[in-house]
Amino acid sequence: MTAQILDGKALAEELRTSFRARVDALTAQGHRPGLVVILVGEDPASQVYVRNKVNACEKVGLYSEKLTYPKDVAPQVVLDKIAELNADPKIHGILVQLPLPSQFDADKVLEAIAPEKDVDGFHAENVGALMQGNPRFIPCTPYGVMKMLEKGGVDLGGKEAVVVGRSNIVGKPMAMLLLAQGATVTVCHSRTADLKFHTSRADVLVAAVGRPKMITGDMIKPGAVVIDVGINRLPPEQGGKLCGDVDFDSCKEVASLITPVPGGVGPMTITMLLANTIEAAERKAGL
Numbered sequence: 280m281t282a283q284i285l286d287g288k289a290l291a292e293e294l295r296t297s298f299r300a301r302v303d304a305l306t307a308q309g310h311r312p313g314l315v316v317i318l319v320g321e322d323p324a325s326q327v328y329v330r331n332k333v334n335a336c337e338k339v340g341l342y343s344e345k346l347t348y349p350k351d352v353a354p355q356v357v358l359d360k361i362a363e364l365n366a367d368p369k370i371h372g373i374l375v376q377l378p379l380p381s382q383f384d385a386d387k388v389l390e391a392i393a394p395e396k397d398v399d400g401f402h403a404e405n406v407g408a409l410m411q412g413n414p415r416f417i418p419c420t421p422y423g424v425m426k427m428l429e430k431g432g433v434d435l436g437g438k439e440a441v442v443v444g445r446s447n448i449v450g451k452p453m454a455m456l457l458l459a460q461g462a463t464v465t466v467c468h469s470r471t472a473d474l475k476f477h478t479s480r481a482d483v484l485v486a487a488v489g490r491p492k493m494i495t496g497d498m499i500k501p502g503a504v505v506i507d508v509g510i511n512r513l514p515p516e517q518g519g520k521l522c523g524d525v526d527f528d529s530c531k532e533v534a535s536l537i538t539p540v541p542g543g544v545g546p547m548t549i550t551m552l553l554a555n556t557i558e559a560a561e562r563k564a565g566l
């Protein structure tokens with residue numbers, strides 16, 4: 280069997296096109312959606328992600344601003360800026376790019392963002408709402424994965440879903456969303472004793488560990504749906520290319536549906552950030 284490829288780039292483009300009318304309607308009524316992205320330090324991967332987020336906003340017609348701080352900035356400076364943005368009616372979404380340098384308490388920063396502007400869905404209040412099955416904002420990467428599963432016609436009811444990775448950004452919210460759709464969910468992580476035992480039982484496998492090509496074809500069930508959240512850069516001696524957590528070449532011969540890297544989940548993450556920001560503006564405008 281050769282798997283069908285779930286094209287995240289095409290779906291992202293389709294969704295972004297559909298967002299334009301909503302952005303235009305909001306803008307015409309004086310509620311142009313606005314997003315501020317805060318970047319602290321010079322982490323090269325974060326710089327690329329932030330630039331892509333701001334560019335995507337511009338293309339769809341949102342207002343966006345990138346605020347950058349040196350890596351040794353005092354946390355209070357960032358907290359004061361967040362307080363100012365919380366009160367700014369032009370701004371509907373505030374995103375602080377993670378990870379933050381070590382002098383920061385990341386939870387404290389995330390809690391400082393007004394929950395109705397927390398388009399990442401990382402504020403404790405929004406995490407709680409998601410757990411209760413009543414989300415205000417769904418974290419962008421797992422939200423993008425759910426949209427891709429929907430597009431692929433995957434019915435999750437009664438399926439075995441395995442998430443590899445337990446981060447607050449992807450693994451944990453991913454598990455909640457799959458559970459809400461009726462899947463039986465297992466969360467594996469770096470201390471899981473027998474990873475292959477779990478992955479080979481998965482009807483739907485989501486890999487979000489940050490280890491290049493860790494999931495190989497012999498670890499998955501024939502006909503499985505394989506979603507690759509990983510974005511890893513291979514070392515120069517291995518070609519320096521981007522690759523996922525899934526070994527695409529071996530898994531595509533076993534899976535029924537698979538996402539590529541690049542062109543899979545990545546473009547969907549940014550798209551769902553736009554969706555959350557537009558949604559925040561619509562709520563504020565009473566639409």
Ligand code: GUN
Pocket residue numbers: 374375376377378399419420448
């Ligand atoms: N770092 C890696 N992924 C993300 C994300 O989705 N949001 C933020 N704020 N930081 C990240």
